[in-house]
Amino acid sequence: MPKTLTQYVCQNCGKTSPRQLGRCPACGSWGSMVEEFITPPAASGRKGEPHGLAGQSQPRRLQEIEGDVEERLPIRMQEFARVLGGGVVPGSIVLVGGDPGIGKSTLMLQMAVEMAAERKVLYVSGEESERQIKMRALRLLRDEDGRDGQMPDNLYLVTETNLETILEHTRTVDPTLLVVDSIQTVYLPAIESSAGSVSQVRESASRLRELAKTSGMAVFVIGHVTKEGIIAGPRVLEHIVDTVLYLEGDRYQTFRLLRSVKNRFGATSEVGVFEMREHGMIEVPNPSEAFLAERMVNAPGSSIAVTMEGTRPLLVELQGLTSPSSMANPRRTPNGIDINRLLMLTAVLSRRMGLHLGEQDVFVNVVGGLRITEPAADLAVAVAVASSLRDLPVRADLALIGEVGLSGExxxxxxxxxxxxEAAKLGFKSAVIPRRLRKSEPLPEGIQVLEARSLREALTLALVKEEK
Known part of the structure; x- marks a missing residue:
């Protein structure tokens, strides 16, 4: 019998150490080094078995390989199809992550119910009972009048955490689509560490990937998110799967964003917008209009930014508020933008524009629970803060687009x-943008373009002047 060895593995980043450490030397997290057993190769149960991709590779000329584009499996939810690149690719493995309670299981069950209308779908759950999932499926199928919908015949459900048993079920059912909820609850008996550990997650994801590549079955895996906002074991999972999707949004808001951060079969950074309701995830075909529905026109501190989410432009409302502070260090509180970006913009407004923000608390909010990371929203943030400080409203039909530099340009x-x-389609009459260096580039018609070289010029164009 080979000797069984142990090692200590960080559950956040996967760093290994031969001895116990209080703090991970790689990611710096405390108490994350957990003891795990190293399974000898002979005890893994795979010796001599040509499992998955092993033993099946054969070098071939590239010109001999069929290169026809494979048809995707259609999805009725167009927002989901947009994020995946047009549909589900057979033989792909997709990882779906998100905060607890954000709606991952609801979205995947809703997709499984819709796909089961034409194809076999196997839904594997290691967190909920069969009765709980059946109750959720009935709620998703119930229409607005309270009448129950018909349950599809091709939807199979099993509650199991043993991956070997799950693989046996896939051979029996032979589904077109497999959903595993979640990867942290699945374990392999040959590995002695507990479910959810790095070793279990790595090996389980590898086995599911081999299942997808060899059988042509599309596999969707739900992953837990750590308190830092990343999928548990990110270096382990994200490199194994073909597509990584994040379901984002404030759990106290109704809007949810399904964002693609990795996609081998489509564009990355693509976004689908949903609204969480009683009957599940409802698609939002025009998210810009939804985000601006409750806007209070001509209110000081409110501006409209045009941000890009993948290939989709979104118009969102940015709210700024300044209030006199009694503290030595006034607060800078952002919600939906990076705090370092807010600190830079307040410094530019103070130094270049002469606005006295050193004695003001500054609050910035992105309406709808969105999070903006691109610098194209800098101008809208700066105008919202200046509008609140001067108590002057921003023109109601004006959109603001542009990055602000440290010199105020x-x-x-x-x-x-x-x-x-997108701004013209939603009825905005004008937009303030940076001055073009190349006039040969035509701009779309239907909207008045106001070009500004500096932030000072943009504020003059954006703010409504006081009537004397």
Missing amino acids: LRWVGQMDARLR
Whole structure:
């Protein structure tokens, strides 16, 4: 019998150590080094068995390989199909992550119910009982009048955490789509560490990937998210799967964003917008209109930014509020933007524009629970803060696009045509953008373009002047 060895593995980043450490030397987290057993190769149960991709590879000329584009499995939810790149690719493995209670299981069960209308679907749950999942499925199928819908015949359900047993079920059912909820609850008996450990997650994801590649079955895996906001074992999972999707949003808000951060079969950074309701995830075909529905026109501190989520332009409302502070260090409180970006913009407003923000608390909020990371929203943030401080409203039909530099200059941003077309489609009459360096680039018609070289010029164009 080979000798059984132990090692200590960080449950956040996967760093291994031969001895116990209080703090991980790689990611710096405390108490994350957990003891795990190293399973000898002979005890893994795979010796001599040509499992998955092993023993099946054979070098071939590239010109001999069929390169036809494989048809995707259609999805009725167009927002989901947009994020995946047009549909589900057979033989792919997709990882879906998100905060607890954000709606991952609801979204995947809703997709499984819709896909089961035409194909076999196996839904594996290691967190809920069969009765709980059946009750949720009935709620998703219930229409607005309270009448129950018909349950599809091709939807199979099993509550199991043993991956070997799950693989046996897939051979019996032979589904087109497999959903595993979640990867942290699945374990392999040959590995002696507990379910959810790095070793279990790594090996389980590898076995599921081999299942998808060899059988042509599409596999969706739900993953837990750590307190830092990343999928548990990120270096382990995200490199194994083909597509990584994050379901984002404030759990106290109704809007949810399904974001693609990795996709081998489509564009990355693509976004689908949903609204969480009693009957499940409802698609939002025009998210810009939904985000602006409750906007209070002509209110000081409110501005409209045009941000890009993948290839989709979104118009969102940015709210700024300044209030006199009694503290030595006034607060800078952002909700939906990076705090370092807010600190930079307040410094530019104070130093370049002469606004006295050193004695003011500054609050910035992105309406709808969105989070903006691109610098194209800098101008809208700065105008919202200046509007609140001066108590002057921003023009109601004006959109703001541009990056703000440390000298107070405005810088050009990408995909300006798509941003302006989206603003014109929603009825905005004008937009303030950075001054173009190349006049040969045409801008879309239907919206008045106001070009500004500096933040000072943009504030003059954006703010409504007081009537004397």
